[in-house]
Amino acid sequence: MIQKTKEKEEALTLRRNGMSYSEILKRISVARSTLSLWLRDVGLSQRQKQCLTEKKLKGMARGWANIRNRRIRKSEYIKEVARAEAEQLIIDPLWLTGVVLYWAEGGKERKWRTGEKVSFSNMEWRMHAIFLSWIFQYAGKGMNDLVFEIYIHESADIRLARKYWSRLLKIKPIELRIYLKRKNNNPHRHNINNEYHGLLRICVRRSVDLNRKIAGWIEGVVQYFSK
Template sequence: MAVNLRMAGKSYSEIKRVIGVPKSSLSYWLKDTPLSETQRAKLIGRYKEGQIENFINTMRAKREARKMDAYRLAAKSLLPLTDRELRIAGLFLYLGEGSKRQPGQILVSNTDPDVIKFALYWYEKSLGIMKDKIKVGLQIYKDMDTKEESLFWSRHLRIPLKNFWKPYIKNSGTATIDHSGHKHGTCTLYYGNVSLHEDILMSIQCILDASNRRA
């Protein structure tokens, strides 16, 4: 069997895995069964491919280990958030993803379900907004299933469908989007309150002004 495997272009390591014989014995048995130049070239190619794959897997494992270490350190140093810290975190989310130009309209939009879930948590815990008063709007692509995506967001946010407005359907399809991101469209949380909206905007401006004075 060893000779047949060698003639088929297998390496000593591959033959060893099949028949369980030490490489030293295989070297003696197969000394008169050399590989052809073509077989040798293929074997070297497989070896290099294996090295590359092993390197990629090793780097991926190291990267994931670093990320988990960073996550644990962050959890230890940042959590749990105080009420003040939660308010500030939400203000900066609103600075990036919230509506500033529609008076009285407190809106946060994003494609990431976890970002929207945090925004909802901030609405409730920091702004004191009742969950049943929040409306949800979706923007989805024409080749998405409207019912399926509405159900996804309803379950993820634990907000009943009766609080959802009719989704806005974009004319383009999902072929035009980056598929490495989320595929459930854009979700927006709506709540109307003029004084609360002004408080959010002025709180953000207060922080920005203080930072600018220090710069």
């Protein structure tokens, strides 16, 4: 009991000096709930509250910086391994074609847009056919890993577009999500006839690391042909 009383008095003193709960717990070994009970009636000055807020914000900033640095290190490692793989895979026509297509039409991770998943967008069904073969063979993905989205003008024949993409890529019509574009009164627009089926976007679930791997493959291809 005497020991607890001493710990409580020490905790009260530290709190009155403006220390945070976390800082106090590093010095006094008690449960956080006990500490909260001891300190519930201790008031802090406006300056002390401001200092605690600043400490909290700095701690959060350090935490985010550590997370960012770990992500960067992990990303660079994935890319390094992928660049080495590219030297062996580059003789495969399908692999090389898929890498180049993704370089041109795929979604990439940017410094200002991290955590980007794999996605491929185009209006040409044959490009999507190649992408699907490529992603199945070299990324180990299946149809259940994919999300299909059609972006199409509201004035177009949506039923026909669904049928078009479904038939050519062997996708169930119900799996095609529709996103309508607002009406465009541009008289020079050519996407208003039966040849227009919208733009198809294929997204791969849980594929942030795969996108980084593909980025490494692209870098490997560039290095190979830059020798």
